[in-house]
Amino acid sequence: GAGVSQTPSNKVTEKGKYVELRCDPISGHTALYWYRQSLGQGPEFLIYFQGTGAADDSGLPNDRFFAVRPEGSVSTLKIQRTERGDSAVYLCASRRGPFTDTQYFGPGTRLTVL
Amino acid sequence: GQQVMQIPQYQHVQEGEDFTTYCNSSTTLSNIQWYKQRPGGHPVFLIQLVKSGEVKKQKRLTFQFGEAKKNSSLHITATQTTDVGTYFCAGYMDSNYQLIWGAGTKLIIKP
Numbered sequence: 001g002a003g004v005s006q007t008p009s010n011k012v013t014e015k016g017k018y019v020e021l022r023c024d025p026i027s028g029h030t031a032l033y034w035y036r037q038s039l040g041q042g043p044e045f046l047i048y049f050q051g052t053g054a055a056d057d058s059g060l061p062n063d064r065f066f067a068v069r070p071e072g073s074v075s076t077l078k079i080q081r082t083e084r085g086d087s088a089v090y091l092c093a094s095r096r097g098p099f100t101d102t103q104y105f106g107p108g109t110r111l112t113v114l
Numbered sequence: 115g116q117q118v119m120q121i122p123q124y125q126h127v128q129e130g131e132d133f134t135t136y137c138n139s140s141t142t143l144s145n146i147q148w149y150k151q152r153p154g155g156h157p158v159f160l161i162q163l164v165k166s167g168e169v170k171k172q173k174r175l176t177f178q179f180g181e182a183k184k185n186s187s188l189h190i191t192a193t194q195t196t197d198v199g200t201y202f203c204a205g206y207m208d209s210n211y212q213l214i215w216g217a218g219t220k221l222i223i224k225p
Contacts, residue, residue: 040123042215042216042217043202
């Protein structure tokens with residue numbers, strides 16, 4: 001595809017449930033980022049993949065959050081035992097070249113935890 | 115921790131007036147990027163500045179990177195309704211994979 005895609009676009013879940021959010025980066029982009037954006041705030045870094053490995057997961061808020069990228073392309077962000085405070089837009093971005101290159105963002109997944 | 119402060123949080127202007135947003139970092143940045151996010155949309159890359167004192171222009175938009183590489187600004191001349199959105203700066207610290215984001219400045223055009 002032409003850009004980064006994310007599914008689902010919206011996810012409503014109940015407190016305590018498990019959710020998976022998917023990101024399809026631009027073909028050929030080796031770097032992939034997950035961010036979380038709350039209303040009125042800038043994106044908050046969660047995790048960065050270079051290829052299949054998580055090069056930096058220091059932004060994950062706690063051990064309920066986990067992300068994988070098993071084949072170096074599609075990535076899944078997994079949230080266990082969701083809490084109301086997890087409600088936000090989860091953005092994925094991919095990058096082709098060095099770390100200073102442009103990041104291309106997907107449309108995001110709006111997660112609402114009731 | 116590492117922070118990028120961005121002001122103002124909001125700016126209301128009449129169409130045709132100018133708009134400016136400022137970013138300041140607590141540490142030296144290796145580069146700074148600017149993004150625009152339309153209401154309901156996702157951040158879209160506008161430009162990257164790398165050199166100390168660099169100035170770049172895109173039509174009515176002027177981007178500056180400070181001499182100390184700790185601050186940056188975006189100035190829009192003669193705003194139009196299509197300029198509405200939130201403008202974010204984001205910078206890389208040396209040897210860091212993370213893009214540190216400002217909180218954004220929301221440009222609102224008064225009717």
